[in-house]
Amino acid sequence: MDVPYSWLKTYIDFELEPEELAHTLTMLGLEVENIEFLGTGLKKIVTGLITEVSDHPEADNLKVCQVDLGDKTEQIVCGAPNVREGLRVPVAPAGSILPEGQEVQEVKLRGVTSRGMICSRDELGLQEERADGIMELGSGAEPGGSFIDYAGLNEYVFKIDITPNYARCLGLLGIARELQAVLEEGQVKYPEIELTAQERSSYDPLKVKIEDPELCPRYTARLLKNVEIGPSPDWMQKRLRSAGVRPINNIVDITNYVLLEYNQPLHAFDYDKISSGEIIVRRAEEREKLITLDDETRELTTDDLVIADPEGSIALAGVMGGADSEVTADTTNILLESAAFDQVSIRRTSRRLGLSSEAAYRFERGVDIEAVDEASRRASQLMQEYAGAEIHGELVDEYPLPYEQDGIDLDAGRVNQLLGLDLSESRISGILKKLDFEIEEVVSDVLKVKVPSYRNDVQQEADLVEEVARMYGYNNIPVTASPSRQQGKKTEAQKIREQVLDLMLGMGLDEIINISLMGKEIYDKLDIPADSEYRDWVQISNPLNESFSIMRTTLIPNMVQTLSDNTRHQQKELRFFERGRVFRDRGPEKRPREERRLCGGSMDYGRDLWGNDAADFYYLKGVLETLFSRLKLKTPEFKESSRPFLHPGRAADIYYKGTKIGFIGELKAELIDEFDLRERAAVFEISAEIFIEEVQPHSFEFDTLPKFPPVSRDLALVVPRELSASVILDDIDNIGGELLRQVNLFDVYTGEQIAREDKSLAFELLFQAEDRTLTDREVNEIFNKIVDYLKKEYDVEVRK
Amino acid sequence: MKLKEKLKKLKKEIQQAFAGVEDLEELEKLRVKYLGQKGEVQEIFGQIGEVEPEMRPEIGKKTNELQEQAAKLHQKEKKRLEKKEKKQKMKKEKIDVTLPGTKPEMGYAHPLTRGMEEIKEVFLGLGFSIAEGPEIETEYYNFEALNIPENHPARDLQDTLYIDDKHLLRTHTSPVQVRTMENQRPPIRILAPGRVYRSDELDASHSPVFHQIEGLVVAEDISFSDLKGTIRSFVSEIYGEERDIRFRPSYFPFTEPSAEVDVSCIVCEGEGCSLCSRSGWLEVMGAGMVHPNVLEMSGYNPEVFSGFAFGMGWDRIAMLKYGIHDIRVLFENDRRFLHQF
Numbered sequence A: 001m002d003v004p005y006s007w008l009k010t011y012i013d014f015e016l017e018p019e020e021l022a023h024t025l026t027m028l029g030l031e032v033e034n035i036e037f038l039g040t041g042l043k044k045i046v047t048g049l050i051t052e053v054s055d056h057p058e059a060d061n062l063k064v065c066q067v068d069l070g071d072k073t074e075q076i077v078c079g080a081p082n083v084r085e086g087l088r089v090p091v092a093p094a095g096s097i098l099p100e101g102q103e104v105q106e107v108k109l110r111g112v113t114s115r116g117m118i119c120s121r122d123e124l125g126l127q128e129e130r131a132d133g134i135m136e137l138g139s140g141a142e143p144g145g146s147f148i149d150y151a152g153l154n155e156y157v158f159k160i161d162i163t164p165n166y167a168r169c170l171g172l173l174g175i176a177r178e179l180q181a182v183l184e185e186g187q188v189k190y191p192e193i194e195l196t197a198q199e200r201s202s203y204d205p206l207k208v209k210i211e212d213p214e215l216c217p218r219y220t221a222r223l224l225k226n227v228e229i230g231p232s233p234d235w236m237q238k239r240l241r242s243a244g245v246r247p248i249n250n251i252v253d254i255t256n257y258v259l260l261e262y263n264q265p266l267h268a269f270d271y272d273k274i275s276s277g278e279i280i281v282r283r284a285e286e287r288e289k290l291i292t293l294d295d296e297t298r299e300l301t302t303d304d305l306v307i308a309d310p311e312g313s314i315a316l317a318g319v320m321g322g323a324d325s326e327v328t329a330d331t332t333n334i335l336l337e338s339a340a341f342d343q344v345s346i347r348r349t350s351r352r353l354g355l356s357s358e359a360a361y362r363f364e365r366g367v368d369i370e371a372v373d374e375a376s377r378r379a380s381q382l383m384q385e386y387a388g389a390e391i392h393g394e395l396v397d398e399y400p401l402p403y404e405q406d407g408i409d410l411d412a413g414r415v416n417q418l419l420g421l422d423l424s425e426s427r428i429s430g431i432l433k434k435l436d437f438e439i440e441e442v443v444s445d446v447l448k449v450k451v452p453s454y455r456n457d458v459q460q461e462a463d464l465v466e467e468v469a470r471m472y473g474y475n476n477i478p479v480t481a482s483p484s485r486q487q488g489k490k491t492e493a494q495k496i497r498e499q500v501l502d503l504m505l506g507m508g509l510d511e512i513i514n515i516s517l518m519g520k521e522i523y524d525k526l527d528i529p530a531d532s533e534y535r536d537w538v539q540i541s542n543p544l545n546e547s548f549s550i551m552r553t554t555l556i557p558n559m560v561q562t563l564s565d566n567t568r569h570q571q572k573e574l575r576f577f578e579r580g581r582v583f584r585d586r587g588p589e590k591r592p593r594e595e596r597r598l599c600g601g602s603m604d605y606g607r608d609l610w611g612n613d614a615a616d617f618y619y620l621k622g623v624l625e626t627l628f629s630r631l632k633l634k635t636p637e638f639k640e641s642s643r644p645f646l647h648p649g650r651a652a653d654i655y656y657k658g659t660k661i662g663f664i665g666e667l668k669a670e671l672i673d674e675f676d677l678r679e680r681a682a683v684f685e686i687s688a689e690i691f692i693e694e695v696q697p698h699s700f701e702f703d704t705l706p707k708f709p710p711v712s713r714d715l716a717l718v719v720p721r722e723l724s725a726s727v728i729l730d731d732i733d734n735i736g737g738e739l740l741r742q743v744n745l746f747d748v749y750t751g752e753q754i755a756r757e758d759k760s761l762a763f764e765l766l767f768q769a770e771d772r773t774l775t776d777r778e779v780n781e782i783f784n785k786i787v788d789y790l791k792k793e794y795d796v797e798v799r800k
Numbered sequence B: 001m002k003l004k005e006k007l008k009k010l011k012k013e014i015q016q017a018f019a020g021v022e023d024l025e026e027l028e029k030l031r032v033k034y035l036g037q038k039g040e041v042q043e044i045f046g047q048i049g050e051v052e053p054e055m056r057p058e059i060g061k062k063t064n065e066l067q068e069q070a071a072k073l074h075q076k077e078k079k080r081l082e083k084k085e086k087k088q089k090m091k092k093e094k095i096d097v098t099l100p101g102t103k104p105e106m107g108y109a110h111p112l113t114r115g116m117e118e119i120k121e122v123f124l125g126l127g128f129s130i131a132e133g134p135e136i137e138t139e140y141y142n143f144e145a146l147n148i149p150e151n152h153p154a155r156d157l158q159d160t161l162y163i164d165d166k167h168l169l170r171t172h173t174s175p176v177q178v179r180t181m182e183n184q185r186p187p188i189r190i191l192a193p194g195r196v197y198r199s200d201e202l203d204a205s206h207s208p209v210f211h212q213i214e215g216l217v218v219a220e221d222i223s224f225s226d227l228k229g230t231i232r233s234f235v236s237e238i239y240g241e242e243r244d245i246r247f248r249p250s251y252f253p254f255t256e257p258s259a260e261v262d263v264s265c266i267v268c269e270g271e272g273c274s275l276c277s278r279s280g281w282l283e284v285m286g287a288g289m290v291h292p293n294v295l296e297m298s299g300y301n302p303e304v305f306s307g308f309a310f311g312m313g314w315d316r317i318a319m320l321k322y323g324i325h326d327i328r329v330l331f332e333n334d335r336r337f338l339h340q341f
Ligand SMILES: [Zn+2]
Pocket: B265, B266, B267, B268, B269, B270, B271, B272, B273, B274, B275, B276, B277, B278, B280, B281
């Protein structure tokens, strides 16, 4: 909300400078987000009167003006079409600087001296678009006077963030009341209202009928006749403008003005358009139609409250008036509404129709039901004064559900316990009284507190505790340490997750974090087919835009994008990992599945260990093997597989204890181009839940160190090319038995020395016994058994 | 020449020869010459049979002595020369110690992770445990149980992304408060870090996805001053001892009283600068006493138990701490950025 400093000051006296006031308000809970000085850059602009205009001797389109600036008259050359004698104008004297930074100097324009500049609105920064001519001021602009004073720009405006519990401060009087509670002196100065009413004739009926008091606990109507629609007074326009409200005409401006004073939305109907002067407050009929002020036809439901006359609805209660009963230039008689409506009902209607208004905003936060009549009186007075209105008859005030307050019990002991204070009951009473709370009685330290009608945010003891704290000062409350009898703990799962993080970092991969909302486009880019489970997206029903319309089902797209982005920045040898949740739809109304995943990506990194130009693949595979090994898990199994975005010959599913937990593979060649990767790149994704399920953080068993030396034997085999190395490895391991400690594959060879359809695998076999040094004979026996088995089982040849 | 003299002469010769030797190669030659299989000492052994039998034991003994002495001498010289040779070798091996080192490659944790770990450690030290919850929540946990009924204006404070009528993307980590209270009995001291979602466009200061840390303490006799103590400890650890702290009234539906916590600006120390919008203060978190309605809905008697809660945006903390002005940088994963942490 925009609060003009000088306007606020008319309701309460204070000595505070704008900065100090901002601080005071902020510490009251009315956070001042910034202070704007409306006349920024305009302090040197003065108002002048053009006393003489003559033609420029050298230029047809320029005029030479004599401008009365009070203490002196200056000659200024001006080219505006509307320049003329007797015009009052804003003048930037020589030596001043315009808001846009333009310096005004004494210059000669085609030989004629010009000492200053007559300004247009845009030159003063008062409008964006270029103006047609110089700004014309009213008769109030005295020669030599300050322009910002004249234009109401000598004003500081506070942008205040009003939270829902401060609804009362959506009116300036509400803010003044808050200040009154903390300032030493200064009483709220409520507007003095005097009305002169005349009898209402029987030809001017005025009746109010509330059919649903729950939705409208109070409704007042007043008849104002013979109004003259015209501009509102200058001072009012200035104040409205400084509060960010555009002046329209006296009637509209007055209702807006009172709204900003009292936080009470008012509505002016054209009385003559209301059938038999009868207001009926009722629920709309199902599918009832109403054309609102914005000329939209609204279809209503029985949840909506309308203001109607006997012939039909004339306004959407508390939200927006109807077009048919609108005040126009021809209006002479006005029915002024001031009412209170149910907060929830207003909010529902406004939300359902997507129709927000100042009135709805305030009604859904609550207005002061007891001040409904006061606001009406204030507006009537202003209309009487500034719109020539005649007040006919008394206020018609239907108030079926009067404000009632049982009072809230406030236990002084509870206040002190909750705040960590030691305040006496009388101190607490004193604090609350400053805020207009009444203390009805005190029974053994329990205060019975009556809440003023404008404090609908105070509903229970805790709310009063906050008021005490706020007035006592949050910063005056002592600082204590609540002793913890517990030890801060991480769960096992959290510890394991941290261990995974540390291992991944230790292996040299960089951690990335991506936004888990994404667009569908990248799934197409990755060639993920329409029926893929990757497309079992959780869809956002109200996405802001297409690029954040679904929840990710896999971490791969972001990983590929990250590799791509970094490639664009000429980064090389990339290795990344991401830990994050993925989401899967499980059908309508079912809670989607959330799963933690670990994803890795590598590009242009790793040694070409096996001479097959798949360094990134084997690097990531190695990362996973090390990760599992360091977490004391079994080595996962890798089985050839395929994925739409992976290289058909370089992809594997990953299994752990027989369960598929993820995959690894090189990106297919098309994607290298599609994502501008320039190099081969590999990725993996596995479920991170497996770590939580399988890691045994407390198993510390270790194998005793061998006492006897190992015996090493190399075995080189020529095998068919398509035979997986792991098959042979497993067999060697099985046949080798207990005494075969370790088998390492250390070379894979294809080339000239062997047949084209074959490859050579070289293993190192380590034999070792726990209780003795093995003899050659023993070792040879096992070794030969292995060789015999492999020869028999596969078409292998032992190389010597 | 008699063998005895020969022996004497040889002894002298050996002593001189070894004393004058200056490199290992020459020394080896001498070893072969005197102590080798066909060396001069062996030669004498071979000639012992030629002397008179009664002389034999004496000469034999002396030859043995000579052999031992020579071997010792050889060992001594060998050690000396080896030492000398190593010295010379090292002299030649001088390197430029200013050349760059071979760096072990370690990965870089994302700054959000680093910041989070730091914050977690602070709170673990204060006796908090870490709690977690789902990112896809129900209306009940995200709003109703937190005293934000349907059609309450407080719902406007957060623009919510919905999945269907029942499910939404949590707008804050506060649902974890409720879930924890439902599953545990007091005393409760938890810290709930996590990812949250809002219907915000991605720009320099907003992101539809960001991270929060929520704290909750519930026990008997917990007070606002305890809340201040906890936050004081946290701010000292994360922003430094010298920071001033300011509490000001604010509004959160699930706390009453509610406060916004400011710390003195880390750039201007309170003088006012662009980072703090010239106020001298930086807003770092929201906090307050748990609203009795929230306690009640979670099955706690608010007459017996009280508590406090606080919450902060951890992306914002990281941005302040590292001087990052654009939140998008955190999610772009540019390695040149990641490698600065
Ligand atoms: Zn600052």
